[in-house]
Amino acid sequence: xxxxxxxxxxxxxxxxxxxxxxxxxxxxxxxxxxxxxxxxxxxxxxxxxxxxxxxxxxxxxxxxxxxxxxxxxxxxxxxxxxxxxxxxxxxxxxxxxxxxxxxxxxxxxxxxxxxxxxxxxxxxxxxxxxxxxxxxxxxxxxxxxxxxxxxxxxxxxxxxxxxxxxxxxxxxxxxxxxxxxxxxxxxxxxxxxxxxxxxxxxxxxxxxxxxxxxxxxxxxxxxxxxxxxxxxxxxxxxxxxxxxxxxxxxxxxxxxxxxxxxxxxxxxxxxxxxxxxxxxxxxxxxxxxxxxxxxxxxxxxxxxxxxxxxxxxxxxxxxxxxxxxxxxxxxx
Amino acid sequence: xxxxxxxxxxxxxxxxxxxxxxxxxxxxxxxxxxxxxxxxxxxxxxxxxxxxxxxxxxxxxxxxxxxxxxxxxxxxxxxxxxxxxxxxxxxxxxxxxxxxxxxxxxxxxxxxxxxxxxxxxxxxxxxxxxxxxxxxxxxxxxxxxxxxxxxxxxxxxxxxxxxxxxxxxxxxxxxxxxxxxxxxxxxxxxxxxxxxxxxxxxxxxxxxxxxxxxxxxxxxxxxxxxxxxxxxxxxxxxxxxxxxxxxxxxxxxxxxxxxxxxxxxxxxxxxxxxxxxxxxxxxxxxxxxxxxxxxxxxxxxxxxxxxxxxxxxxxxxxxxxxxxxxxxxxxxxxxxxxxxxxxxxxxxxxxxxxxxxxxxxxxxxxxxxxxxxxxxxxxxxxxxxxxxxxxxxxxxxxxxxxxxxxxxxxxxxxxxxxxxxxxxxxxxxxxxxxxxxxxxxxxxxxxxxxxxxxxxxxxxxxxxxxxxxxxxxxxxxxxxxx
Numbered sequence: 001x002x003x004x005x006x007x008x009x010x011x012x013x014x015x016x017x018x019x020x021x022x023x024x025x026x027x028x029x030x031x032x033x034x035x036x037x038x039x040x041x042x043x044x045x046x047x048x049x050x051x052x053x054x055x056x057x058x059x060x061x062x063x064x065x066x067x068x069x070x071x072x073x074x075x076x077x078x079x080x081x082x083x084x085x086x087x088x089x090x091x092x093x094x095x096x097x098x099x100x101x102x103x104x105x106x107x108x109x110x111x112x113x114x115x116x117x118x119x120x121x122x123x124x125x126x127x128x129x130x131x132x133x134x135x136x137x138x139x140x141x142x143x144x145x146x147x148x149x150x151x152x153x154x155x156x157x158x159x160x161x162x163x164x165x166x167x168x169x170x171x172x173x174x175x176x177x178x179x180x181x182x183x184x185x186x187x188x189x190x191x192x193x194x195x196x197x198x199x200x201x202x203x204x205x206x207x208x209x210x211x212x213x214x215x216x217x218x219x220x221x222x223x224x225x226x227x228x229x230x231x232x233x234x235x236x237x238x239x240x241x242x243x244x245x246x247x248x249x250x251x252x253x254x255x256x257x258x259x260x261x262x263x264x265x266x267x268x269x270x271x272x273x274x275x276x277x278x279x280x281x282x283x284x285x286x287x288x289x290x291x292x293x294x295x296x297x298x299x300x301x302x303x304x305x306x307x308x309x310x311x312x313x314x315x316x317x318x319x320x321x322x323x324x325x326x327x328x329x330x331x332x
Numbered sequence: 333x334x335x336x337x338x339x340x341x342x343x344x345x346x347x348x349x350x351x352x353x354x355x356x357x358x359x360x361x362x363x364x365x366x367x368x369x370x371x372x373x374x375x376x377x378x379x380x381x382x383x384x385x386x387x388x389x390x391x392x393x394x395x396x397x398x399x400x401x402x403x404x405x406x407x408x409x410x411x412x413x414x415x416x417x418x419x420x421x422x423x424x425x426x427x428x429x430x431x432x433x434x435x436x437x438x439x440x441x442x443x444x445x446x447x448x449x450x451x452x453x454x455x456x457x458x459x460x461x462x463x464x465x466x467x468x469x470x471x472x473x474x475x476x477x478x479x480x481x482x483x484x485x486x487x488x489x490x491x492x493x494x495x496x497x498x499x500x501x502x503x504x505x506x507x508x509x510x511x512x513x514x515x516x517x518x519x520x521x522x523x524x525x526x527x528x529x530x531x532x533x534x535x536x537x538x539x540x541x542x543x544x545x546x547x548x549x550x551x552x553x554x555x556x557x558x559x560x561x562x563x564x565x566x567x568x569x570x571x572x573x574x575x576x577x578x579x580x581x582x583x584x585x586x587x588x589x590x591x592x593x594x595x596x597x598x599x600x601x602x603x604x605x606x607x608x609x610x611x612x613x614x615x616x617x618x619x620x621x622x623x624x625x626x627x628x629x630x631x632x633x634x635x636x637x638x639x640x641x642x643x644x645x646x647x648x649x650x651x652x653x654x655x656x657x658x659x660x661x662x663x664x665x666x667x668x669x670x671x672x673x674x675x676x677x678x679x680x681x682x683x684x685x686x687x688x689x690x691x692x693x694x695x696x697x698x699x700x701x702x703x704x705x706x707x708x709x710x711x712x713x714x715x716x717x718x719x720x721x722x723x724x725x726x727x728x729x730x731x732x733x734x735x736x737x738x739x740x741x742x743x744x745x746x747x748x749x750x751x752x753x754x755x756x757x758x759x760x761x762x763x764x765x766x767x768x769x770x771x772x773x774x775x776x777x778x779x780x781x782x783x784x785x786x787x788x789x790x791x792x793x794x795x796x797x798x799x800x801x802x803x804x805x806x807x808x809x810x811x812x813x814x
Contacts, residue, residue, distance in 0.1 A: 016539055019537060173392075273530055276526040296542075323541050
């Protein structure tokens with residue numbers, strides 16, 4: 001009998017608090033990775049600072065390539081963006097839970113079309129929160145309607161499944177969505193504290209977590225590697241969890257970010273902050289057990305991890321809303 | 333048929349729910365009257381259920397309130413509107429006014445929100461415990477520079493304010509007491525004080541967003557020498573200073589006057605207290621006795637207050653001008669639950685600010701004085717516009733309930749314009765108004781004539797008339813008082 005050990009090691013992080021736009025992110029909510037290594041990160045921004053809304057383009061090597069879209073109600077605009085995804089033609093799609101719509105951008109970032117209005121009927125949304133594209137079909141997590149809707153890539157309604165509840169195939173404010181190499185679909189059933197697994201037609205297969213003793217605590221997003229290992233941003237515990245298919249935890253990461261090159265560059269121009277940082281203790285014993293508050297105090301830790309993505313090399317990216325960055329891990 | 337007794341009970345209950353909460357919807361009033369005054373007071377003081385506010389929903393759907401760099405006021409507004417433990421929230425507003433701490437200096441909202449959480453936990457407990465927690469509170473430490481209060485070089489700021497603004501009031505201690513109290517609090521600081529101070533001073537969220545602060549006691553930085561505080565000699569630390577302060581008669585009087593000012597009737601502004609007697613000296617004596625007889629317990633003092641004649645008497649009704657937060661929150665609660673995410677919370681937070689009470693952004697360490705400070709022409713217009721805007725939609729759950737109750741009170745399928753006004757005042761309180769106010773409302777309502785709701789068209793017409801009267805009632809001067 002052979003056993004496989006699983007481990008992740010921290011590599012680096014990309015990010016910087018950019019409240020007023022420019023290089024960095026502002027309360028990022030989702031990310032997508034293109035085959036050429038361009039990473040699209042959507043910033044939700046503060047309600048008081050509209051110009052930080054947008055989809056920033058970066059690489060894992062800390063290149064900042066610019067921004068697509070901006071705050072606004074017109075085609076291509078956004079207000080409360082929640083999810084971004086790429087299709088096989090490298091068009092980009094963005095869900096917005098304020099406007100209850102999905103916007104499609106071409107490869108150059110030009111908005112092409114948009115669809116959706118508020119409601120619970122076919123083709124309507126109540127706060128879409130997650131997008132997945134599989135075989136030219138888009139799956140939209142229609143969060144407040146507790147269902148998954150399916151669309152063609154031009155926005156034509158194809159079908160749906162799910163309803164409110166905690167039974168099999170039911171949801172309680174689901175959030176992120178992903179699939180595995182066999183085409184099965186995984187949904188972060190956020191307020192049911194579980195990940196549900198379906199076939200591509202929405203037939204329930206299994207679940208990890210759920211109930212009062214759940215191994216998961218408000219999971220926000222999920223990704224699955226070719227070996228079937230399941231990566232979960234466990235938003236409630238502020239951790240990245242890796243589980244096997246039966247639901248055993250293989251790895252837990254709390255986050256360990258150091259200073260990114262962008263941050264080092266910033267501090268090089270801030271003499272007083274850089275000097276004060278010489279005595280800075282980034283992680284210490286917290287006097288609270290509230291994971292969110294602990295994250296708010298410890299700079300290296302994940303703070304509100306909302307998205308996990310894998311690239312074609314199996315590198316793991318964890319996006320944190322609270323710290324305006326993503327941390328990168330590799331298998332060991 | 334309404335008896336005189338039940339009418340008086342309803343008026344008294346409405347008074348209690350306005351002062352110990354934010355008023356009542358028709359259903360809340362029904363429930364309260366069925367419980368009775370004493371049971372309602374018990375529930376307000378010791379709610380037997382947990383706070384039901386879904387913090388996870390707030391954090392998920394109000395993303396910029398999750399890290400609380402900004403939006404702290406809106407975050408609190410949601411809780412204030414939705415809470416079913418209103419006195420607990422009211423006491424948070426009370427201490428926020430007394431221990432005024434502002435994001436204007438601290439830059440981030442999270443630490444002030446944490447301070448409000450602390451008020452929620454300790455605000456109705458022993459005053460000694462509250463003052464110790466306040467002294468350990470990271471937001472307060474940074475607000476009053478106690479991270480710069482070193483054993484070798486004291487900073488008097490916190491030592492001065494804990495005596496002047498937080499416990500005893502001017503004239504009851506000496507300059508030496510300030511210095512000695514400051515010495516007692518040396519070494520009380522936050523973790524990473526240098527870096528956190530510079531980030532605050534530079535107003536920067538860079539590189540990775542704001543960091544919440546944690547209390548830390550540095551024994552090496554504490555002055556362990558002998559001190560004399562208010563006549564008591566010893567090697568006092570901060571907890572000892574608090575104990576000594578809380579033993580003082582001046583502290584009991586100061587806390588009592590603040591409670592009276594907030595829950596009973598508008599007093600003079602605090603800076604005048606050393607020179608002017610309280611509005612009701614006997615009431616202050618009653619509260620002081622309660623302070624000492626109940627081991628400095630604030631909850632017990634509140635019970636004394638709400639059970640007292642000086643509170644229950646008609647004279648204290650409408651004796652205070654509603655603070656902007658009381659006006660805004662009370663009106664929103666009338667309109668019904670708010671969804672998440674919602675721009676309403678941001679709008680309400682901004683409205684409070686426009687009316688002169690920016691939550692978590694007090695004008696100074698002295699907080700808000702209240703009373704006539706709240707009313708000027710601009711603020712009054714803002715109040716009237718806000719209340720009218722919030723209650724303008726008959727499809728909002730709360731407005732619908734009010735309209736339905738107005739109909740039900742008529743006891744038939746038709747209503748006169750006079751009845752519409754009377755019923756509206758009844759449902760929105762009961763709200764006691766001057767004859768001139770009632771006459772003005774009826775004069776305006778007379779244009780509607782007799783109304784029915786027997787078909788859809790008439791029902792819509794009635795809704796519009798009812799909303800118009802509701803909006804006029806909340807514009808009245810009586811609605812602006814409490």
